[in-house]
Amino acid sequence: xxxxxxxxxxxxxxxxxxxxxxxxxxxxxxxxxxxxxxxxxxxxxxxxxxxxxxxxxxxxxxxxxxxxxxxxxxxxxxxxxxxxxxxxxxxxxxxxxxxxxxxxxxxxxxxxxxx
Amino acid sequence: xxxxxxxxxxxxxxxxxxxxxxxxxxxxxxxxxxxxxxxxxxxxxxxxxxxxxxxxxxxxxxxxxxxxxxxxxxxxxxxxxxxxxxxxxxxxxxxxxxxxxxxxxxxxxxxxx
Numbered sequence: 001x002x003x004x005x006x007x008x009x010x011x012x013x014x015x016x017x018x019x020x021x022x023x024x025x026x027x028x029x030x031x032x033x034x035x036x037x038x039x040x041x042x043x044x045x046x047x048x049x050x051x052x053x054x055x056x057x058x059x060x061x062x063x064x065x066x067x068x069x070x071x072x073x074x075x076x077x078x079x080x081x082x083x084x085x086x087x088x089x090x091x092x093x094x095x096x097x098x099x100x101x102x103x104x105x106x107x108x109x110x111x112x113x114x115x
Numbered sequence: 116x117x118x119x120x121x122x123x124x125x126x127x128x129x130x131x132x133x134x135x136x137x138x139x140x141x142x143x144x145x146x147x148x149x150x151x152x153x154x155x156x157x158x159x160x161x162x163x164x165x166x167x168x169x170x171x172x173x174x175x176x177x178x179x180x181x182x183x184x185x186x187x188x189x190x191x192x193x194x195x196x197x198x199x200x201x202x203x204x205x206x207x208x209x210x211x212x213x214x215x216x217x218x219x220x221x222x223x224x225x226x227x228x
Contacts, residue, residue, distance in 0.1 A: 004158075033216075043159070043202065043218040056215060091158050103149060104216060106158030 004107035006092050012113045018080040021110045024073055025094030033093040033104060034067055034077050043091070049075065082114045117142040119205050121219035128226050131192050136222045138203035139185040147206040148186045149216060150179050152199045159202055162188075193226045200224070 005024040013019055025032045033048040047057040052069045060067070064083070069075040079086055089111050093104040122137045140148065147166055151159035163172045165181035172179050176197065178189040188201055200223050204216040 042220045045215060045217075048215065093158075103161040103164055105161065106151075109156075109158050 004092055004094055004105055006090075006107040006110050008110060009108065010111045010113075012115065013082055014115050015083055016081045017114075018078065019082045019086075019112060019114075021077040021090050021092075021112070023075045023077070023092030023107060025075070025092070026105055027073065029094035029096050029105075031095040031104075032069060032075050033095070034075070035091040035093065035106075037089045037091060037109070038087075046077070079112075082112075084114045087112055087114050117205070117207060117217055119203060119217050119219040121201075121203055121222050123222060124220065125223040126225070128190075128193055128224070130194055130226055130228050133189070133191045133193070135190070136188040136201055136224070137185060138188070138219055140203075140205045141184075142205050142207055142217070144207055145205055148181055149204040149206065150186070150188055151202040151204065153202055153221070154199050162201075190224070193224075195226045195228050198224055198226045 004026055007022045011019060031050055034046040035043050036046055037043045044059055046059045047067045048055055049069045052072060065079055067077045089109045091106050091109045093106045095104045119140045128134055147164050149164050150162040152162055153159045163179040165179055165186060168181055168183045170181050176191050176193060180187045186203060200221045202218055202221045204218040206216050
């Protein structure tokens with residue numbers, strides 16, 4: 001398996017523009033997570049899905065952020081409008097069905113810079 | 116509030132100098148304690164999961180242990196290639212928290228040759 005795939009790997013945009021980040025989880029994994037990592041705040045969970053359904057979006061910073069998972073092999077995180085404080089590395093991770101508690105597998109991340 | 120705290124923030128070792136990283140947690144209903152390694156420009160890479168106090172797991176020069184309040188990542192005779200940021204995370208039980216991990220801030224380990 002190729003692992004979790006994220007695109008783009010780098011995104012530079014101007015304040016006010018719409019940004020869409022994409023993720024393809026590992027095939028057969030039931031859980032998908034979106035994280036944001038910054039030097040100041042570390043790794044923060046934004047939202048996660050189980051079987052394509054959003055379970056907990058309490059980490060989404062504000063209404064400018066939205067996430068969707070239209071099918072088991074694709075998810076998007078959208079920021080509209082983007083602001084300089086959204087600059088961070090965004091990670092997607094997936095996890096198999098939780099019989100017990102299983103590890104999450106992370107993608108390589110998207111480095112977002114908002115000017 | 117559930118929290119995960121790692122110490123030290125940064126650790127510099129000479130090659131071969133053994134040491135330990137600490138991860139303390141205050142969570143209700145711990146379901147698992149996870150250790151990850153993160154190299155610059157990459158996503159976190161899974162190392163270990165510990166489920167109950169007293170449990171230990173080993174992988175090459177790394178050994179992770181768990182008590183009721185903290186976990187340690189012991190590094191024996193480290194090499195420069197062990198340099199990375201080490202993250203610990205706690206998983207919780209119940210309700211909408213199920214499946215969710217709370218991460219510590221990480222320990223940046225540098226091993227000098």
